Amino acid sequence: MPDQITMRVARYRPEQEDTPTFDEYDVPLRKDWAVLDGLNYIKDELDGTLSYRWSCRMGICGSCGATVNGEPKLTCATFLTDYAPGPVRIEPLANFPIIRDLVVELTDFMHKLGKVRPWIIRDEEQTVEEGEYLQTPAELEEYKQFSMCINCMLCYSACPVYGLDPEFLGPAAIALAQRYNLDSRDEGADERLTVLSQPEGVWGCTYVGECSRACPKGVDPAGAIQRYKLTAATAAVKSLLMPWGRR
């Protein structure tokens, strides 16, 4: 195994260039070094001007997503040795506007996330004295996989529909809506239906399936979307047959 690997890192410095370019850095190739360790080495030892996001270094915070050799990856969970002898190409997540170097603009997602109301909604809140909302293990199992989403944006980066149509609500927002729709304690499914059943909601998805393959946490957003299409279609038929009833 060589003792160095070249990292070709995309740079975008808005004060001095109009389009991104690449800079090359030679970093030590160590068995236990993830791509993020390589970026940190560049930042600490070679070029302090490099900008990127990171926090936990253990696949939990979802901050360090980037495109590694064309694939959306968490840089803390992607090892440099897998790309030896290199070079390994690091670019920002695709489908997002770039602020600087590897840092992308996520305001669009944050806005969409709020629209699907990803929290427990109750018709009437129980008082504290009445105790907590209890749930069986089977009820937990209904939504658990969707609760694993860490908002890392790898699914949006892998989704060509989002790239072509930024109005599309997107995989993570829909998966997180389903996380609450399938929660036995939640009563907000009707409120989310209005947003999710729009053309730019679940119907925008043409099922490429790359979101589920890209997810580092084993969430299946493509599955969530396809399941919700059935729910939305059933609700549409019901409201057509029984316009006076509750959806």
Place this chain on the structure above:
Amino acid sequence: MSAPPYVRLYKPKVRMLWWLSRRSYTLFVLRELSSVFVAWTVVYLLLLVRAVGRGPAEYQRFLDWSASPWLVALNVISLAFVLLHAITFVNLTPQAVVVKVRGRWIPGRLLAGSIYVTWLLVSAFLIWLVVG
């Protein structure tokens, strides 16, 4: 919601040939294209039904027309695309439909497998009906 005003964002454009950049993207575009061939297959079957309804002479004319090389080529391509359409549709089913029996999830492979078996049985019955 717009970006903060102090940022001069770079907005990457999607390339026209983006769908060639990954095998799954190419397969997806081919699957979308398959709808055209599915539509043609429906039209072709309706033409067949119409020919049968109009009697033996019209049916024979339909068979002669169907034997023309360009139509055979079109139908062979259509068959390939219809199969792609059907197979990807069946493979998608377990993701769209979650079935529970006595509180237990039915594995996706079992669900898709049962559709394939049904497909096989129906096809065998139709072959028996036509050939047997």
